[in-house]
Amino acid sequence: MLSSAPGYTYLVTAILGVLSHLLIFIRGEWHMQAPTLVKIYSLTAFALLIVEYRLGADVNTSFKTTTFAISSYAAGLFSSIIIYRKCFHRLRHFPGPWVAGATKFWHVWQCRKGKNYLVLENLHQQYGPVIRTGPEELTIIDAAVPLAVDGPGNECTKAVWYDFLLPEIALNTTRSIKDHNSRRRIWDRGFSPKALAIYEERVVEYAEVLAKQIERLAYQGAPVNVSDWFYWFTFDVMGEFAFARSFGMLQDEKWHFAVHLLRKAMSLLGPFSPVPWIAQIAFYITPWMYVVRDWLAMMQWCRDRMGERIQAGKPPPDVSHWLIDASLQKVSLEADREWLNGDAVTIIIAGSDTIAPTLVFAFYELARSPWHQDKLLSELEGIDIYDRVQLQGCVHLTAIINETLRLYPPVPTGGYRQSPPSGITINDIYIPGNVTIVAPRYSLARLDSSYECAEQFIPERWTTRPEMVKDARGFAPFSQGRFNCVGKSLAMSEMRFVIALLVRKFKVGFWGEDRGEKLFADLRDQFTAAPGRLDLRFQVRG
Known part of the structure; x- marks a missing residue:
């Protein structure tokens, strides 16, 4: 009976905890096994309780006894982890908050309000350009980083965060370079x-609907909440491209329930991006939880719509047409369902x-600086x-978009990369292998070493005042190298047309x-930027 020799029992379980770390958990990645580990530990605790009771204890x-045994095991395990991370880990010499080297839970707490872009910028001001923001994570705010981790010839891969979508998998979430390259060829078609x-042509159709709705509100003398209207526009367009049908939000003037689910589900990525293993536990063990339920419901809705899209055959080509067609040609439609869903x-x-947040911030700046509208x-x-x-x-239209993308990146802190096993050197700083590298675009855009008047919206820095860009390496809004955005050309065309259409038709100001x-107070960093409400006044030009 364990209770007959409690001191010995607790010592043994504590040693087992230490050995579990040193022999097992110290190696490899465990985030995808987190749900299984929770089940194993729960069953073990239950088994100990039953055994102790069957052996005669009340x-x-x-x-x-079981509680103390499990607690001593956990104490041994976590003590070993913390001592190793703080005293022996290969990142121990990098500066950063003391607690960051021990656990990522501090980061979860810091991101509880979805302000990770400010968290990392504050750390940058306190610790400098290279900060240890996790046990195996470095945040590097240096213009050289995007090219180093994404540029030609680099061996970096995507970090563990990108397993978030599993079991569904997609072009921009697969961590396999081989799978990415194969899938990218299909997307390029x-x-x-x-x-x-x-x-x-479809973008133009929906943009004209958007303009008509704004015109109606303008004649009514009503404010235009662009934080809603621009999202309704982009989601309606993407619904066409993904499922050959719109969400109908521009016409209905309200959020489609599936998009509402998606936006609520994306809030998971604010606080839990630093610890993707917690999300895996939630997905598999607590699917009934509020936000988790929304995420899973959104994923199921997308699966159902993709199933309907497959059954629809071949309507006018959308993006999904090419993905489905590639699977049909390989006779692997069912085998590829997780790819298609993802x-x-x-x-x-x-x-x-x-695209939507970029449009929101572009019109915020146009309202703030009317002379750019005139120009x-x-x-x-x-x-x-x-x-x-x-x-x-x-050129000024493109410069407005580029300056918006610089100052208000649609992915403020995301794009995590993992260094190759052999490590990587960035600006004479050696980064050990298998380390997560974070290069927050929000902070890169505000480097005085890269831009003059870095905090100011000055589109001319991309046209007539090139001296205001000292180092453009940190500006890669669509990424670069093998992971560059396949839809860059379409995105730029879409933003150019919407801005041109609305500026030509309306004079824009604050309401x-x-x-x-409110736009900035409620701005959330949940992998993509989620701006707060922005009401603008649109006046029809004479």
């Missing part, structure tokens, strides 16, 4: 010049949750905005006393 003694021409989620999130209106004079090539030649305070 219920209270059995429960007490879906974004050929011929396919882009078809997609852009890619559908990717289309929706990557195409909506990145843009002058540039658009004589331009056929329905001609993509002519719009591409509008009431709010000058963007």
Whole structure:
């Protein structure tokens, strides 16, 4: 009976905890095994309780003995982990908060309000350009990092965060370079010049609906909540590209329930991005929890819509058409369902949750700086905005978009990379192997070493004042190298057209006393940026 020799029992279980760390958990990745480990430990505790009771102990003694045995095991395990991480780990010499080297739970607490972009920027101000923000994580705020981890010839891979979507898998979440390259070839077919021409026609259709709705509100003298309308527009467009059908939000003037689920589910990524293993536990053990339930419901909705899209055959080509067609040609449709489901989620999130916030912040700056509206209106004079090539030649329009992407990156802190096993050297600093590297775009955009007046919105830095860009290496809004955004051309065309259409048709200003305070107060970093409410006044030009 364990209770007959409690001191010996607790010493043994504590030693087992230490050995579990030194012989097992110190090696490899364990985030995907987290649900299994929780089940194993729970069953072990229950088994100890039953054994102790069957050997003659009463219920209270059995429960007490089991609790102390498990606690001593946990004490040994976590003591070993913390001592190793703080005293022997290969990242122990890098600066950062003391607790960050021991556990990522401190980061979860810091991100509880979805302000990770500010958390990392504050750490940058306190500790410098290289900060240990986790036991096996470095945040590096240096313009050289994006090229070093994503540029040609690099051997970095995507970090454990990208397993978030499993068992579904997608082009932008697979950590296998081989699988990524194979899938990317299929996606490239879906974004050929011929396919882009078809997609852009649909963008124009929905943008005109958006403009008509804004015009109606303008004549009514009502404010336009662009934080809603731009998201409704981008999600309606991406619904067409993913499932060959719109969400209908521009017409209905309200959130579609599935998109509402998605937006609530994305809030998981705010506090829990630092600890993806907790999300795995929640998905498999507590699927009934509020936000987890929303995430799983959203994923099931996407699976159902992709199933309907497959059954629909071949409507006018959308992005899913090319993905489904590739599976049909390989006679691997069922085997590829997890890829198709994952890619559908990717289309929706990557195409909506990145373009919409960029449009919101672009119009915030246009309302804040009316002279940019005048300059843009002058540039658009004589331009056929329905001609993509002519719009591409509008340098101030493109500069406004680039400056918005710089100052308000749609992915403020995401894009985690893992260093190769042999390690990597960045600016003479050696980063050991298998370390997560974070290069927050929000902070990179505010480096005085890269930009003059880094905190200010100055589109001319990309046109007539190139001296204001000292080091452009940190500016990679669509990533680069093998992981660059496959939809970059479409995204730029979409943003150019919407901005050109609305600026030509309306004069934009702030509504009431709010000058963007709510926009920033409620801004959330949940992998993609989720801006707060922004009400603007749109006046139809004469």
